[in-house]
Amino acid sequence: xxxxxxxxxxxxxxxxxxxxxxxxxxxxxxxxxxxxxxxxxxxxxxxxxxxxxxxxxxxxxxxxxxxxxxxxxxxxxxxxxxxxxxxxxxxxxxxxxxxxxxxxxxxxxxxxxxxxxxxxxxxxxxxxxxxxxxxxxxxxxxxxxxxxxxxxxxxxxxxxxxxxxxxxxxxxxxxxxxxxxxxxxxxxxxxxxxxxxxxxxxxxxxxxxxxxxxxxxxxxxxxxxxxxxxxxxxxxxxxxxxxxxxxxxxxxxxxxxxxxxxxxxx
Amino acid sequence: xxxxxxxxxxxxxxxxxxxxxxxxxxxxxxxxxxxxxxxxxxxxxxxxxxxxxxxxxxxxxxxxxxxxxxxxxxxxxxxxxxxxxxxxxxxxxxxxxxxxxxxxxxxxxxxxxxxxxxxxxxxxxxxxxxxxxxxxxxxxxxxxxxxxxxxxxxxxxxxxxxxxxxxxxxxxxxxxxxxxxx
Numbered sequence: 001x002x003x004x005x006x007x008x009x010x011x012x013x014x015x016x017x018x019x020x021x022x023x024x025x026x027x028x029x030x031x032x033x034x035x036x037x038x039x040x041x042x043x044x045x046x047x048x049x050x051x052x053x054x055x056x057x058x059x060x061x062x063x064x065x066x067x068x069x070x071x072x073x074x075x076x077x078x079x080x081x082x083x084x085x086x087x088x089x090x091x092x093x094x095x096x097x098x099x100x101x102x103x104x105x106x107x108x109x110x111x112x113x114x115x116x117x118x119x120x121x122x123x124x125x126x127x128x129x130x131x132x133x134x135x136x137x138x139x140x141x142x143x144x145x146x147x148x149x150x151x152x153x154x155x156x157x158x159x160x161x162x163x164x165x166x167x168x169x170x171x172x173x174x175x176x177x178x179x180x181x182x183x184x185x186x187x188x189x190x191x192x193x194x195x196x197x198x199x200x201x202x203x204x205x206x207x208x209x210x211x212x213x214x215x216x217x218x219x220x221x222x223x224x225x226x227x228x229x230x231x232x233x234x235x236x237x238x239x240x241x242x243x244x245x246x247x248x249x250x251x252x253x254x255x256x257x258x259x260x261x262x263x264x265x266x
Numbered sequence: 267x268x269x270x271x272x273x274x275x276x277x278x279x280x281x282x283x284x285x286x287x288x289x290x291x292x293x294x295x296x297x298x299x300x301x302x303x304x305x306x307x308x309x310x311x312x313x314x315x316x317x318x319x320x321x322x323x324x325x326x327x328x329x330x331x332x333x334x335x336x337x338x339x340x341x342x343x344x345x346x347x348x349x350x351x352x353x354x355x356x357x358x359x360x361x362x363x364x365x366x367x368x369x370x371x372x373x374x375x376x377x378x379x380x381x382x383x384x385x386x387x388x389x390x391x392x393x394x395x396x397x398x399x400x401x402x403x404x405x406x407x408x409x410x411x412x413x414x415x416x417x418x419x420x421x422x423x424x425x426x427x428x429x430x431x432x433x434x435x436x437x438x439x440x441x442x443x444x445x446x447x448x
Binding site: 042043045046049050052053054055056057059060131134135136138139140142143146149150153 | 328332333334360361362363364365421423427432446448
């Protein structure tokens with residue numbers, strides 16, 4: 001554990017809520033890039049629906065984040081203010097979810113490794129002492145169980161499929177594996193919230209995640225990369241606002257309309 | 267749901283039960299814009315109607331976090347209740363989280379008639395709500411809402427909306443939606 005904790009519990013809570021929100025927001029935007037271009041119609045619809053769930057969850061987290069921040073005396077920022085008027089360094093999502101879509105195996109690898117973590121995280125957050133966090137988590141976890149079912153299914157189909165799909169699935173897992181360490185790296189911000197019974201201790205979820213991922217990858221005939229290097233741990237990752245180059249480009253497209261026309265209304 | 271309405275009306279003896287019943291009747295006329303065959307009362311979206319300090323409070327709960335129908339449903343509720351001439355406030359409650367187990371029997375029948383297979387109970391072993399999550403488990407058999415056959419196959423885990431999966435019947439060959447257990 002490194003880094004220093006925010007000055008107050010609510011400042012830490014605000015940071016934590018942004019982490020939860022930005023994972024959903026950024027991944028939803030990535031999945032939205034597939035709209036109309038999915039490999040088959042059913043998958044086009046499925047990935048969009050997963051994105052829609054994640055966006056809905058992100059809105060709930062962002063709205064709460066804005067309220068927590070405002071309770072500390074800052075002007076109230078609504079969900080749109082937080083989504084459209086922060087720069088990449090102010091985003092707190094995991095490096096994993098901002099990675100580009102690539103081919104469909106890349107998209108599925110990113111989704112599966114995230115979903116498997118997400119479902120465990122939300123399961124823990126249903127026990128949060130913060131009732132609002134527990135309520136959102138209880139709602140979201142039901143949706144995410146369907147996400148992980150689907151992404152695991154596709155990892156197996158592609159991994160244990162043709163020689164080409166297997167090679168692409170293996171390459172996809174190899175490419176994003178180094179971003180998974182960040183999911184279980186607890187920094188000072190999370191530590192104070194874990195101690196207060198508000199946040200989930202993700203470091204404790206790692207063994208369960210690893211064995212669930214392993215069993216699906218085994219069935220998919222995919223092997224976990226041997227290189228133990230992990231990007232974004234030691235408080236130098238997406239959760240602290242240190243992002244890969246991909247996020248800013250993605251946000252440029254996502255934010256251009258409200259930034260060009262700040263008062264635009266549908 | 268009628269029984270539930272009577273129970274709530276009976277319990278709430280400090281206010282005008284006539285208005286209370288009229289609000290429930292008006293709500294029963296509001297449909298889910300994406301599944302217009304069923305009302306929001308039958309779907310279990312309306313959780314409570316209560317009187318407090320000169321206003322009526324209608325508590326609703328969203329189905330899915332990202333359901334695009336949520337805001338439309340809220341404005342439809344306001345429109346339906348505006349005609350009653352009462353001050354009504356619509357409150358959204360996230361917890362307890364909505365479940366398909368709250369879909370009333372009449373609602374399930376109407377889904378079937380609209381060509382949508384109703385959801386299995388969430389307590390079913392193959393339900394994603396069961397813990398721990400297991401992969402590759404056989405999923406519960408789904409009955410074709412058109413011909414009643416059990417010879418059906420899943421085409422995709424997500425259908426025309428996030429709450430549905432796509433199926434096809436092996437006998438009548440019709441594609442149909444399954445309302446997923448949630």
